Amino acid sequence: MAEKLVIDKNAADNEYFHRDFHISGDRGVRYVGENYGDDAVVEYLEKFTKAYYSPLIAKIKSDGLKAMKEHIENIYAVEKYPDNVACTIDGEKLSVEVSECPAVKYMKESGYEPSKWYVMLTSVVNDVIAKECGYNFEMISYSEENGAASYKFFK
Amino acid sequence: MVSCTEFIPLYSELFKYLEEKGGHDEVVKYWEYISDTYVADLLGKEVAGKGLRGCFDYWSKSLNEEACDFRMELDEDKGEFTIDMRWCPSKGMLNSLEHMEPYHDYCGHCAVLYARQLEKYGIVSDCFDMSKVDEAKCFERYVLAEKKK
Numbered sequence: 001m002a003e004k005l006v007i008d009k010n011a012a013d014n015e016y017f018h019r020d021f022h023i024s025g026d027r028g029v030r031y032v033g034e035n036y037g038d039d040a041v042v043e044y045l046e047k048f049t050k051a052y053y054s055p056l057i058a059k060i061k062s063d064g065l066k067a068m069k070e071h072i073e074n075i076y077a078v079e080k081y082p083d084n085v086a087c088t089i090d091g092e093k094l095s096v097e098v099s100e101c102p103a104v105k106y107m108k109e110s111g112y113e114p115s116k117w118y119v120m121l122t123s124v125v126n127d128v129i130a131k132e133c134g135y136n137f138e139m140i141s142y143s144e145e146n147g148a149a150s151y152k153f154f155k
Numbered sequence: 156m157v158s159c160t161e162f163i164p165l166y167s168e169l170f171k172y173l174e175e176k177g178g179h180d181e182v183v184k185y186w187e188y189i190s191d192t193y194v195a196d197l198l199g200k201e202v203a204g205k206g207l208r209g210c211f212d213y214w215s216k217s218l219n220e221e222a223c224d225f226r227m228e229l230d231e232d233k234g235e236f237t238i239d240m241r242w243c244p245s246k247g248m249l250n251s252l253e254h255m256e257p258y259h260d261y262c263g264h265c266a267v268l269y270a271r272q273l274e275k276y277g278i279v280s281d282c283f284d285m286s287k288v289d290e291a292k293c294f295e296r297y298v299l300a301e302k303k304k
Binding site: 002003004005006007008009010011012013014015016017018019020021022023024025027028031032036040043044047048051052054055075078079098101102103121122125147 | 156157158159160161162163164165166168169171172173176185188189192193208211215217218219220221222223224225226227228229230231232242244252254255
């Protein structure tokens with residue numbers, strides 16, 4: 001007779017941290033890009049950003065770029081790579097330097113090559129947030145090799 | 156980067172976007188695409204050599220990483236594998252977002268993604284109770300096709 005196997009877990013037994021979701025996120029933009037084109041990826045991410053990040057957008061409108069800085073730093077803290085990002089505020093300018101993207105690192109280590117649309121999860125999302133708050137956004141550099149990036153928000 | 160903890164709203168909005176483009180059929184087409192190009196490699200590999208035990212091993216990893224509140228049972232004598240999801244963090248997160256509406260058939264992806272691959276290995280969905288997804292709960296039972304006959 002085979003053994004009966006049981007796992008019984010409470011939500012509190014584990015941390016909510018499933019890095020495979022980075023691959024799933026990229027597969028989403030890849031599908032939209034391959035089937036509907038680049039503009040559709042922009043359209044999709046614009047709708048996502050306006051819907052999901054509306055509380056963040058409201059906070060930036062009231063508190064300024066400090067709220068965006070906290071948001072970006074929190075992303076890297078959640079991903080367990082807080083030292084991979086450096087954010088500097090100088091008046092109405094927020095400069096961000098990413099030494100290596102944890103998502104790109106994970107995807108590549110898993111044998112999955114991120115699509116050419118993956119960068120848009122940074123560039124389009126940030127551009128939409130900036131515009132909604134009356135700021136400009138510029139993606140200064142991005143490395144497809146490891147996701148290292150440099151970008152800024154400014155008036 | 157969108158953090159992996161913020162993926163679920165991104166996924167939900169993708170389903171909405173695809174439905175705008177081509178209706179619910181387009182969303183199902185996407186689920187089938189993901190099943191064939193992604194789940195096939197992960198779940199398929201587990202099940203190919205181990206049968207129902209492969210289901211147990213596959214979901215042991217993903218449900219723990221997703222911090223689900225669940226009970227999973229494998230009874231190889233009965234040829235049965237069940238997941239009693241008492242609280243799904245993904246659906247729970249969507250339900251808790253007051254500022255955005257989840258995709259109306261968000262949980263539908265689970266029914267398509269896995270059953271489609273398992274059928275290739277003689278494992279079929281015997282029950283997928285989604286009547287309580289509004290409470291982030293569901294129940295799934297997979298059985299060996301030969302036992303279901």
